[in-house]
Amino acid sequence: MPPLTVAVTGAAGQIGYALLMRIASGEMLGKDQPVRLQLIETKQGMAPLKGVMMELEDGAFPLLESVKGTSDLEEGFGDANFSLLVGAMPRKQGMERSDLLSANAAIFADQGKALSAAAAPGSRVLIVGNPANTNALVAAANAPDMLPEQFMAMTRLDQSRAEGMLAEKAGVDVKDVDRVIIWGNHSATQYPDLSHARIGGKWAKDVIKDEKWLTGDFVSRVQKRGAEVIAARGASSAASAASAAIDNIRDVHLGSEKWQSIGVLSDGSYGIGGGLWYSVPCACPGLHYTRVKGLPIDEYSAKMMNTTEAELVAERDSVRHLLPSSYDAGVPLQKLVDLKDAWTANDSARSRTVGYSTAELRYTGRKLILPFHHQGVRLFPGVLVYTAMSPPPPESDGASPPPPPSGKAGKRTARLFGSSLAGVIELFGFHPVDTVAKRLMNEPGQIRVPGAPMSVSVDAYSRVIFRDAHASSSALVKYTSLFPGLSFAAGYKIAQRVYKFGGQPVVTEALTRRYQGAVGSVVGESRAKPLLHASAGALIGVGEIVLLPLDVLKIKSQNNPEALRGRGLVSILRQESLCGLYRGAGWTAARNAPGSFSLFGASALVKERVFGLERYNDATFGQNFVASVAGGVASITVASPLDVIKTRLQTRDFSSTVTGGQLLRDLVRHEGPSAFFKGLVPKLLVVGPKLVFSFTIAQHTIATLERWFEASSDSA
Ligand code: NAD
Numbered sequence: 001m002p003p004l005t006v007a008v009t010g011a012a013g014q015i016g017y018a019l020l021m022r023i024a025s026g027e028m029l030g031k032d033q034p035v036r037l038q039l040i041e042t043k044q045g046m047a048p049l050k051g052v053m054m055e056l057e058d059g060a061f062p063l064l065e066s067v068k069g070t071s072d073l074e075e076g077f078g079d080a081n082f083s084l085l086v087g088a089m090p091r092k093q094g095m096e097r098s099d100l101l102s103a104n105a106a107i108f109a110d111q112g113k114a115l116s117a118a119a120a121p122g123s124r125v126l127i128v129g130n131p132a133n134t135n136a137l138v139a140a141a142n143a144p145d146m147l148p149e150q151f152m153a154m155t156r157l158d159q160s161r162a163e164g165m166l167a168e169k170a171g172v173d174v175k176d177v178d179r180v181i182i183w184g185n186h187s188a189t190q191y192p193d194l195s196h197a198r199i200g201g202k203w204a205k206d207v208i209k210d211e212k213w214l215t216g217d218f219v220s221r222v223q224k225r226g227a228e229v230i231a232a233r234g235a236s237s238a239a240s241a242a243s244a245a246i247d248n249i250r251d252v253h254l255g256s257e258k259w260q261s262i263g264v265l266s267d268g269s270y271g272i273g274g275g276l277w278y279s280v281p282c283a284c285p286g287l288h289y290t291r292v293k294g295l296p297i298d299e300y301s302a303k304m305m306n307t308t309e310a311e312l313v314a315e316r317d318s319v320r321h322l323l324p325s326s327y328d329a330g331v332p333l334q335k336l337v338d339l340k341d342a343w344t345a346n347d348s349a350r351s352r353t354v355g356y357s358t359a360e361l362r363y364t365g366r367k368l369i370l371p372f373h374h375q376g377v378r379l380f381p382g383v384l385v386y387t388a389m390s391p392p393p394p395e396s397d398g399a400s401p402p403p404p405p406s407g408k409a410g411k412r413t414a415r416l417f418g419s420s421l422a423g424v425i426e427l428f429g430f431h432p433v434d435t436v437a438k439r440l441m442n443e444p445g446q447i448r449v450p451g452a453p454m455s456v457s458v459d460a461y462s463r464v465i466f467r468d469a470h471a472s473s474s475a476l477v478k479y480t481s482l483f484p485g486l487s488f489a490a491g492y493k494i495a496q497r498v499y500k501f502g503g504q505p506v507v508t509e510a511l512t513r514r515y516q517g518a519v520g521s522v523v524g525e526s527r528a529k530p531l532l533h534a535s536a537g538a539l540i541g542v543g544e545i546v547l548l549p550l551d552v553l554k555i556k557s558q559n560n561p562e563a564l565r566g567r568g569l570v571s572i573l574r575q576e577s578l579c580g581l582y583r584g585a586g587w588t589a590a591r592n593a594p595g596s597f598s599l600f601g602a603s604a605l606v607k608e609r610v611f612g613l614e615r616y617n618d619a620t621f622g623q624n625f626v627a628s629v630a631g632g633v634a635s636i637t638v639a640s641p642l643d644v645i646k647t648r649l650q651t652r653d654f655s656s657t658v659t660g661g662q663l664l665r666d667l668v669r670h671e672g673p674s675a676f677f678k679g680l681v682p683k684l685l686v687v688g689p690k691l692v693f694s695f696t697i698a699q700h701t702i703a704t705l706e707r708w709f710e711a712s713s714d715s716a
């Protein structure tokens with residue numbers, strides 16, 4: 001896995017000291033993610049920083065690829081994927097955080113400029129140094145080539161404090177608490193809000209039933225916790241702040257089912273605008289965050305939210321001198337949409353770029369830097385469009401306790417049902433057609449009786465097609481007679497479809513979560529998604545060899561029935577060695593990997609490039625069909641050479657010792673390379689429709705059900 005670069009300012013300070021070892025040990029970006037640390041300190045801070053760097057070296061962290069210390073901002077932020085801006089003066093007893101404004105805010109103007117010039121595209125910045133929210137505003141406003149979404153102000157410590165207090169009050173583990181929200185400023189005006197919180201899936205208000213505590217003691221304790229720590233410790237919180245910073249970045253990067261409060265650009269939701277960095281609840285699906293919008297706000301909450309907003313407005317106004325003159329704090333989003341439309345209509349403005357997503361939109365004035373969590377980059381005449389990877393999070397009506405996360409269970413059900421349905425329909429739709437074709441082909445005599453009336457010929461065909469069931473008057477009996485020797489085929493087909501069509505989305509999700517950033521930076525954002533789909537397909541294809549015994553028995557029952565005659569499945573399994581049933585596993589894996597890569601990759605590519613779908617799940621039935629045709633044709637063609645070898649291997653008697661290598665050599669020597677494509681046309685004509693049909697059914701059913709589960713969990 002390529003390393004990610006993390007820059008930390010104030011690295012020799014208290015928080016820095018508590019932070020660095022944990023980043024180095026993989027607690028922030030994942031236990032298998034190599035990291036490079038770039039530590040930034042003031043000139044005076046360089047001496048203690050040297051000691052910290054020695055300790056990092058002595059820690060011998062396997063994930064730590066390199067450590068650099070510098071007081072040069074551009075060098076420190078160079079190519080950083082994550083920047084933690086900690087370096088600033090901490091408050092002393094008796095001070096409010098806003099008292100630090102004049103001392104600290106200027107630091108962040110310089111850092112914003114340096115980040116904009118040097119950090120990696122799409123990097124994430126977390127501002128910890130106080131007053132964190134307004135420092136974030138200053139940094140973002142001074143970073144012309146970055147998007148506001150890249151800057152986060154840390155209120156996670158307040159959230160953790162609130163969760164701890166709530167868990168203690170309810171006598172539960174802190175892990176059972178979620179949806180605690182911190183609104184507004186990381187200051188004594190912040191509003192820790194429990195009106196949406198859940199304890200063990202129940203509404204916190206129903207568990208605590210102590211209104212006075214909920215809106216009184218609890219709120220003021222969270223607001224003043226920082227001061228309480230300073231009074232007790234003689235210094236501001238450090239280890240817990242470092243922990244909160246780790247939690248914040250980890251949840252955004254690796255994803256979390258819980259909401260996380262983050263200070264982000266106020267976008268007008270909840271009536272808060274004005275270009276403030278205001279803390280709101282965010283959903284963290286992995287690699288990015290989205291604001292949770294539409295929560296109902298009661299009168300008390302509205303008052304609390306306005307108070308903290310007013311403080312942020314005052315802070316913003318006091319740092320106006322640090323904001324570039326072009327900074328327009330209150331630009332409504334609509335205005336930016338209009339700009340985009342104007343440019344879309346004007347081809348000559350090709351060099352201008354505009355970005356928007358369904359949820360957020362921002363024109364950066366110079367060039368658009370795409371955060372790596374965004375994808376679906378498409379170039380239309382005169383406009384570069386980027387689209388968010390996921391839709392905005394569900395809006396809760398808050399009238400009842402929000403349901404426990406049902407996303408995973410819903411997805412599992414959707415995938416299991418959709419893929420089994422595909423297998424079953426494929427089996428019951430295509431197997432009889434196969435049987436009819438075989439029976440007609442095997443019939444030696446003439447079926448149609450020349451000169452006889454139509455009814456006689458129909459009767460003759462029926463005799464050939466339905467054999468013994470011909471005499472039956474029941475259509476069902478006739479239909480079931482078309483399923484001879486079904487057991488292997490049925491078991492294999494359904495298991496295979498569930499495994500493949502149901503399993504691939506799971507693997508895609510896992511790969512996306514882990515590697516999307518890295519893949520995107522190598523192949524570009526727009527190619528990353530289809531590539532991840534294709535890679536997940538390849539992995540699933542290789543794993544499919546688990547089902548090989550069923551496949552072998554199916555093929556033998558079709559091509560070499562003598563090898564199986566008179567033997568039940570149990571007796572075959574008992575008598576044949578496992579090796580016999582796994583013969584050709586390597587070749588099957590070698591065939592499946594490119595085949596399955598192409599199936600899912602081509603389908604994803606069509607959805608991405610041809611239909612321009614942001615979310616593949618939004619494809620219509622027709623689009624799924626076209627994508628499946630592309631996938632099916634690509635897959636059968638690419639897999640053809642190895643399929644020939646695999647089929648020849650599996651058709652041999654169990655006793656045959658011919659290896660795949662020998663078969664391959666003989667084939668090239670005696671039949672020439674074109675033999676690799678023997679049977680390709682009939683395969684495309686026979687296997688193609690089946691594959692396309694079941695892939696379409698699976699994709700469409702899974703997507704429809706996933707959307708349905710999503711919608712029903714939103715409205716629950
Ligand atoms: P500290 O004094 O121990 O360390 C600060 C470090 O920053 C020092 O080593 C100093 O040399 C360095 N520094 C100062 N200016 C710098 C600059 N321009 N560039 C690079 N380095 C610089 O302080 P700390 O306890 O680590 O706290 C750091 C900041 O974090 C404070 O502002 C504090 O109030 C804030 N904080 C925020 C939260 C939060 O929840 N958001 C929580 C705790 C502390």
Ligand code: LMR
Nearest residue numbers: 091097130226227236237
């Ligand atoms: C905290 O909340 O502990 C920090 O912001 C430090 C402070 O000044 O309160």
